[in-house]
Amino acid sequence: xxxxxxxxxxxxxxxxxxxxxxxxxxxxxxxxxxxxxxxxxxxxxxxxxxxxxxxxxxxxxxxxxxxxxxxxxxxxxxxxxxxxxxxxxxxxxxxxxxxxxxxxxxxxxxxxxxxxxxxxxxx
Amino acid sequence: xxxxxxxxxxxxxxxxxxxxxxxxxxxxxxxxxxxxxxxxxxxxxxxxxxxxxxxxxxxxxxxxxxxxxxxxxxxxxxxxxxxxxxxxxxxxxxxxxxxxxxxxxxxxxxxxxxxxxxxxxxxxxxxxxxxxxxxxxxxxxxxxxxxxxxxxxxxxxxxxxxxxxxxxxxxxxxxxxxxxxxxxxxxxxxxxxxxxxxxxxxxxxxxxxxxxxxxxxxxxxxxxxxxxxxxxxxxxxxxxxxxxxxxxxxxxxxxxxxxxxxxxxxxxxxxxxxxxxxxxxxxxxxxxxxxxxxxxxxxxxxxxxxxxxxxxxxxxxxxxxxxxxxxxxxxxxxxxxxxxxxxxxxxxxxxxxxxxxxxxxxxxxxxxxxxxxxxxxxxxxxxxxxxxxxxxxxxxxxxxxxxxxxxxxxxxxxxxxxxxxxxxxxxxxxxxxxxxxxxxxxxxxxxxxxxxxxxxxxxxxxxxxxxxxxxxxxxxxxxxxxxxxxxxxxxxxxxxxxxxxxxxxxxxxxxxxxxxxxxxxxxxxxxxxxxxxxxxxxxxxxxxxxxxxxxxxxxxxxxxxxxxxxxxxxxxxxxxxxxxxxxxxxxxxxxxxxxxxxxxxxxxxxxxxxxxxxxxxxxxxxxxxxxxxxxxxxxxxxxxxxxxxxxxxxxxxxxxxxxxxxxxxxxxx
Numbered sequence: 121x122x123x124x125x126x127x128x129x130x131x132x133x134x135x136x137x138x139x140x141x142x143x144x145x146x147x148x149x150x151x152x153x154x155x156x157x158x159x160x161x162x163x164x165x166x167x168x169x170x171x172x173x174x175x176x177x178x179x180x181x182x183x184x185x186x187x188x189x190x191x192x193x194x195x196x197x198x199x200x201x202x203x204x205x206x207x208x209x210x211x212x213x214x215x216x217x218x219x220x221x222x223x224x225x226x227x228x229x230x231x232x233x234x235x236x237x238x239x240x241x242x243x
Numbered sequence: 244x245x246x247x248x249x250x251x252x253x254x255x256x257x258x259x260x261x262x263x264x265x266x267x268x269x270x271x272x273x274x275x276x277x278x279x280x281x282x283x284x285x286x287x288x289x290x291x292x293x294x295x296x297x298x299x300x301x302x303x304x305x306x307x308x309x310x311x312x313x314x315x316x317x318x319x320x321x322x323x324x325x326x327x328x329x330x331x332x333x334x335x336x337x338x339x340x341x342x343x344x345x346x347x348x349x350x351x352x353x354x355x356x357x358x359x360x361x362x363x364x365x366x367x368x369x370x371x372x373x374x375x376x377x378x379x380x381x382x383x384x385x386x387x388x389x390x391x392x393x394x395x396x397x398x399x400x401x402x403x404x405x406x407x408x409x410x411x412x413x414x415x416x417x418x419x420x421x422x423x424x425x426x427x428x429x430x431x432x433x434x435x436x437x438x439x440x441x442x443x444x445x446x447x448x449x450x451x452x453x454x455x456x457x458x459x460x461x462x463x464x465x466x467x468x469x470x471x472x473x474x475x476x477x478x479x480x481x482x483x484x485x486x487x488x489x490x491x492x493x494x495x496x497x498x499x500x501x502x503x504x505x506x507x508x509x510x511x512x513x514x515x516x517x518x519x520x521x522x523x524x525x526x527x528x529x530x531x532x533x534x535x536x537x538x539x540x541x542x543x544x545x546x547x548x549x550x551x552x553x554x555x556x557x558x559x560x561x562x563x564x565x566x567x568x569x570x571x572x573x574x575x576x577x578x579x580x581x582x583x584x585x586x587x588x589x590x591x592x593x594x595x596x597x598x599x600x601x602x603x604x605x606x607x608x609x610x611x612x613x614x615x616x617x618x619x620x621x622x623x624x625x626x627x628x629x630x631x632x633x634x635x636x637x638x639x640x641x642x643x644x645x646x647x648x649x650x651x652x653x654x655x656x657x658x659x660x661x662x663x664x665x666x667x668x669x670x671x672x673x674x675x676x677x678x679x680x681x682x683x684x685x686x687x688x689x690x691x692x693x694x695x696x697x698x699x700x701x702x703x704x705x706x707x708x709x710x711x712x713x714x715x716x717x718x719x720x721x722x723x724x725x726x727x728x729x730x731x732x733x734x735x736x737x738x739x740x741x742x743x744x745x746x747x748x749x750x751x752x753x754x755x756x757x758x759x760x761x762x763x764x765x766x767x768x769x770x771x772x773x774x775x776x777x778x779x780x781x782x783x784x785x786x787x788x789x790x791x792x793x794x795x796x797x798x799x800x801x802x803x804x805x806x807x808x809x810x811x812x813x814x815x816x817x818x819x820x821x822x823x824x825x826x827x828x829x830x831x832x833x834x835x836x837x838x839x840x841x842x843x844x845x846x847x848x849x850x851x852x853x854x855x856x857x858x859x860x861x862x863x864x865x866x867x868x869x870x871x872x873x874x875x876x877x878x879x880x881x882x883x884x885x886x887x888x889x890x891x892x893x894x895x896x897x898x899x900x901x902x903x904x905x906x907x908x909x910x911x912x
Binding site: 133135136138139140142143146177178179202204205206224225226227228229 | 674676682
């Protein structure tokens with residue numbers, strides 16, 4: 121039996137935490153959802169996570185803070201940033217920082233699929 | 244023939260002897276002569292004393308021994324001036340003569356008559372002495388009085404003239420002669436109207452004088468103007484007084500000429516000055532009324548008489564030749580204001596009182612004027628009900644108020660759009676979140692339905708979430724539309740807590756993005772305020788975003804933002820927004836609220852100015868204070884309006900000042 125790859129979702133918006141995991145499961149992934157960066161870091165999923173879908177703007181630690189923290193810890197998890205702030209200028213910056221993709225909410229199923237493939241393929 | 248002195252009754256006289264036949268007759272004669280009070284002395288042709296009577300002895304002190312002596316040797320007779328000469332003339336001519344003389348303190352008139360014998364021969368003269376001392380004294384007195392009177396009359400500056408019954412000049416004073424440039428001799432006996440016909444021209448004067456001379460006492464002083472040679476134009480006031488002389492049937496009239504030229508000139512000057520002053524003050528008032536567009540009126544209710552100022556004629560566009568009546572005014576009142584206007588009229592007719600009333604006039608050309616009337620009705624001096632008031636044409640004020648209100652509304656809209664522009668990112672975030680949910684859920688749903696077998700329960704669940712997220716997006720749109728919409732100011736009860744919560748919901752993403760830590764404290768017992776919900780929310784949003792911006796550069800301390808609502812003991816509702824930002828300098832506290840004052844690089848500087856005008860239009864206050872620590876606190880308070888004050892706005896209502904303010908408030912909001 122092949123264990124499905126674990127995708128972790130970190131977003132402070134509840135509707136994302138509700139909807140996105142279901143879709144990812146339909147894709148065939150294992151999914152864990154966290155409402156904050158701190159909660160994710162404190163969990164046991166950090167090392168198992170094959171792809172991190174990460175909200176940029178959150179109260180407390182932001183998505184970028186978490187990325188920096190993971191780099192500091194040597195945890196090279198492919199990251200797909202998602203954001204509701206439609207600021208296109210942020211994408212090149214994030215990609216340059218090592219992100220696999222930056223998706224602007226609302227994003228299509230295909231865009232998500234492509235990003236995940238890129239993330240897992242990059243591995 | 245010798246005359247024997249006759250002594251009788253202790254007195255005697257030196258008459259020459261009388262024939263014995265005639266002795267009895269002689270005695271009678273002597274008695275008669277002695278009984279006469281007047282001294283009588285008979286002198287001969289040689290001026291020797293022939294005889295004298297008893298009174299001559301008594302009064303003149305003649306002695307019996309004086310008979311035969313020359314009259315010039317008798318001291319008392321020697322005083323009669325030219326006695327011998329006069330006696331000679333009388334004896335020679337047979338004609339009487341008179342002389343005055345004084346003996347001691349007595350004055351006498353001496354009549355010298357020829358002493359003629361039966362044969363016509365003149366034998367001497369008879370001197371009859373009449374004592375005129377008393378008469379002379381009264382005569383002298385009369386002369387003295389007359390001279391005094393004359394002197395007085397001559398010193399009187401006003402001309403005086405006495406007229407005889409036929410209006411001829413009897414006498415006059417010096418002033419009279421000088422005035423008419425004539426002498427006394429020229430005027431004596433001359434008819435007054437012949438002398439001064441032109442000067443005394445008016446018939447009434449002549450008629451009155453005639454009536455007075457005929458017995459009337461009444462005289463109405465007459466004013467005449469005349470140009471006198473050397474005196475120029477003079478105005479004289481003629482008066483007349485009847486003079487009745489005791490014992491005289493003739494009536495005379497004293498005519499006085501009072502020169503009132505100076506008085507008339509002074510009066511004329513004063514009248515002119517008063518008229519000019521009045522004219523000036525009237526012109527001043529008219530000008531003031533014109534400039535201020537205020538006219539005034541007085542309405543005597545019972546008589547229905549209306550006094551209408553010139554400016555009011557202009558405001559109402561009435562013809563000044565037409566008398567103003569209540570009915571005429573009614574033709575100008577705007578039909579929508581007629582009922583209220585009639586109320587005012589009825590109340591003024593009934594009881595008077597104070598009126599403060601705004602109305603509209605509909606002009607014949609269809610234009611509308613706004614007027615403001617202030618009036619007081621009460622009893623005047625005559626106890627009549629009178630309404631006195633002023634009417635101001637406030638059309639221009641209204642128009643500029645409306646223009647100002649429109650401009651403020653436009654500015655407020657600009658400010659709102661600007662504010663919302665700053666919120667774009669936040670708005671997009673708020674919308675993208677539910678949209679993201681919708682898209683993801685829909686994708687999941689399709690996949691669940693497409694799987695074999697279809698996961699119907701899962702699909703139903705995701706479809707339900709899709710609907711929920713759709714509603715969530717819809718709510719955001721609704722909130723946005725409320726804030727973006729440019730609509731007329733509304734007046735409704737506003738729960739400030741609820742309004743604040745909505746604003747926080749809309750801006751929370753933006754605040755979060757700025758890493759602002761929000762702390763909200765809402766009072767439980769907050770009464771609603773009356774006003775415009777959207778405008779108040781705009782103010783709250785503005786204060787929140789300002790606070791957030793003020794902290795955007797703060798990294799050394801938490802970006803704390805506290806929002807509080809509370810009510811104070813005076814029944815006002817407060818909202819405070821406290822930040823930990825850069826704050827402001829004390830000297831700039833007043834500038835903060837000035838339009839186009841800004842410390843932000845991207846700000847227009849109208850947010851606080853507009854916010855303050857909004858709060859003030861809600862009869863509230865908006866102010867700023869520096870915190871004890873870093874940052875600033877902005878607060879506003881709005882009184883909770885008592886019920887009924889926020890009445891419907893409209894002209895024609897009899898207003899109270901409170902309502903005026905409310906109207907103003909609503910107008911400017």
